[in-house]
Amino acid sequence: MTTTTVRDAVVRFLRDTGMTTVFGNPGSTELRMFRDWPDDFRYVLGLQESVAVGMAAGHALGTRRAAFVSLHSAGGVGHALGAVFNAYRDRVPLVIVAGQQARSLLRLRPFLGADEPALFPRPYVKSARQPERAEDVPAVLAEAYRTAMTHPRGPVFVSVPEDDWDQAAEPVEPRAVHAEFTAGPEPLRALAARLDACARPALVVGPGVDDEGALDEVRALAERTRAGVWISPLSGRSGFPESHPLFQGFLPPVAGQLAARLAPYDVVVALGTPVFTYHVPDAGPPLAPGTELFHLDCDPGQAAWLPVGTSIVTTLRPALARLAELLAEADREPPPPRPAPAAAPAADGLTPEVFFDHLRARLPRDRVLVEEAPSHRDALHARVPVDRDGGFLTTGSGALGWGLPLAVGRALADGRRVACVVGDGSALYSVQALWSAARYRAPVTYVLLDNGGYAAVRALGRRIGVAPVPGTDITGVDFAGLAESFGCPAARAAHPEELPAALDRALGLDDDAGPFLLHLRVTGSAGTLYEPWAG
Structure with missing residues (x-):
């Protein structure tokens, strides 16, 4: 008779596969998982479940290994689904374990119980299961890990009833899956x-x-x-x-x-x-x-x-x-190089183009750049070239709230400073990530471009003749003060002459200095997205 519990077997498997950093937000249906929590594990708390998933995604991208996420049942999974959608579209390998009410209560539709939990995150996970028996949890989790890491990689989901963790189960040994394959x-x-x-x-x-x-x-x-x-x-x-x-x-x-x-x-x-x-x-x-x-x-x-x-x-x-x-070595004439953009014109206010020119001159070439500023993405791409492998990360799906926590997880993956350019509208979807950045001293420099609202939505509205668009104004938020309230040091700039010194301070921080947020009030953001190309 085995004396190993589900919890023992899962902890051993997580350790064997290198998933000893756990991202989550704890709830009542996960408590038994944390009994005798091992000293060599690190729990990274996100104050909202989508933040936990975003941080885990950044960590997975930095380590190139699957990251482990612990979510609360039903509502907690619901909070996280926007970030799970991003992870699925961006092929980020995550092993997501959600709590579930006790098996003895499930037939009664209990408080915090999840109805049909395996259906909840679909179709934005590669697999989703709630094991039929408690003793199956370690094997199901091991299969989920292999699924997450097999190309095309992506998130997987396992729902675990809270009374399963103390039940007996056999350990599961990791095994290799070589996922590279070549066409005929x-x-x-x-x-x-x-x-x-x-x-x-x-x-x-x-x-x-x-x-x-x-x-x-x-x-x-x-x-x-x-x-x-x-x-x-x-x-x-x-x-x-x-x-x-x-x-x-x-x-x-x-x-x-x-x-x-x-x-x-x-x-x-x-x-x-x-x-x-x-x-x-x-x-x-x-x-x-x-x-x-x-x-x-x-x-x-x-x-x-x-x-x-x-x-x-x-x-x-x-x-x-x-x-x-x-292939033979080609002797054809290569295409002409992409022309460099002209320097941003001087303006009374601080324009995104001026900021990106300064960023290009100051951003270290080996720095990872995280972006979630949809209004200004075209300008960033035109003015801030990225040359390193893995040097640029953003949301490939468009669900906002990804950038702030993604930068935290990416910085924690290797301890090197990350630069994150984020819009005011995007930041408010996951501003709680600043608390996690401060709590774990994640080396992230946030530059928040505040254009007073959802400028990308306004621009798309103008494109189709919808103007003004209601609900696109955001005013009166002191982002530097908000960051400081979470324990993240911050500064402000609103004029072009303030920018060089402010950026030098923000980007010149050592890796051990923790996070910093620079709040920039930008102007000149009334353009139209996806302008026709002149060729």
């Missing part, structure tokens, strides 16, 4: 032949490149083929050095504009991206006539729904290594 030789030979024969190739780089650590292979492919390189619409990750002469820019999430950007190319190879991510309706076709698309990605579901092109289901690194062996 014929599709790659056909792709190589088309790239050798074409006149004007292009690559479209998506978040899968960063997720699979394939930046070096993509750069080698671009240089061998002399292809222009674009980043896919609204990508949540970096995937190609933006200072590289072959880099051409960022594709817009509008059908006609995207097709126009790619129209000069006869062969386009999309890597780790759905390519056709649209934000606003448009009558344009996916691609212009004469543009042929090849699509390489590890997700067969994504390959199936693409409207055009030839998809090759594969992980990227082995496929690109094989492709490099098949």
Whole structure:
């Protein structure tokens, strides 16, 4: 007869797989899990469940391993679902365990009980289960971990009734799942032949490149083929050095504009991206006539729904290594480099463009940049190039509240300072993350761009003739004071002449200095998103 409990077996499995940092917000249906909490585990508290998930996601992206999240039953899972949606779209491996009421009470629909808990987070998890028996919990959790870490990676969900933790269960040994796989030789030979024969190739780089650590292979492919390189619409990750002469820019999430950007190319190879991510309706076709698309990605579901092109289901690194062996060295003329933006014009107020010019001059090249400022993302991309692998993180799904906690988890992953540019509207979805940043001395420099509301929504309203848009004004919030109330030091700037010294202070902090927030009141934010391209 075994004397090991479910709790003992789960703690051992978490330790064996390196998931000893636990992100969560504790509730009554999780209490038994924490009995005799081990000294070598670290519990990182988020004051709201979406903050816990966002911090865990940042940690997973920094360590490139699954992170463990503990949520409360029903309502707690509901609070977290916006962040779970982001993690699913961005392929972040999370093992999410939610409390559940005691099995003896479930037939009575008890207080805090979750009805059909495995259905609640779907479809935005790779798997969701509540084990039928208490003794099955460790094995189900181990399977969930392997599922989270298998390409395409993503969050998984396990609901555990609160009286399961003290029941007897056998330990589960970790086992390896080697998740890289390569397409057969014929599709790659056909792709190589088309790239050798074409006149004007292009690559479209998506978040899968960063997720699979394939930046070096993509750069080698671009240089061998002399292809222009674009980043896919609204990508949540970096995937190609933006200072590289072959880099051409960022594709817009509008059908006609995207097709126009790619129209000069006869062969386009999309890597780790759905390519056709649209934000606003448009009558344009996916691609212009004469543009042929090849699509390489590890997700067969994504390959199936693409409207055009030839998809090759594969992980990227082995496929690109094989492709490099098949390709001849190109002698075609490379595309001209992307022109550098003109310096931001002087203005009476502090514009986002002026800020980004100063940020570009001061941001260390090895610093990870987290962004959640939708109104200013185009300006950031134009003026602040990211060159390092994993150097840029944002939400690839659009659900707000991701940036503040994501930066905390990413900073805690390796203890190195992270820069986070966030809008005022975005910050208020997860402002509690500032408390966690201060509590755990996460080395994050937050720069909050305050334009007085949801300027991205106003801009989209103008695009379709809806103006004014009600409910888009946010005024009277002292973000620096709010940060300080959470224990996060802060400063303010509202004029261009104040900016250099303020940024020097904020970005020059040592890694052991903890978090800092710089509140900038910006002007000149009344433009229209996704302006037509002049070519």
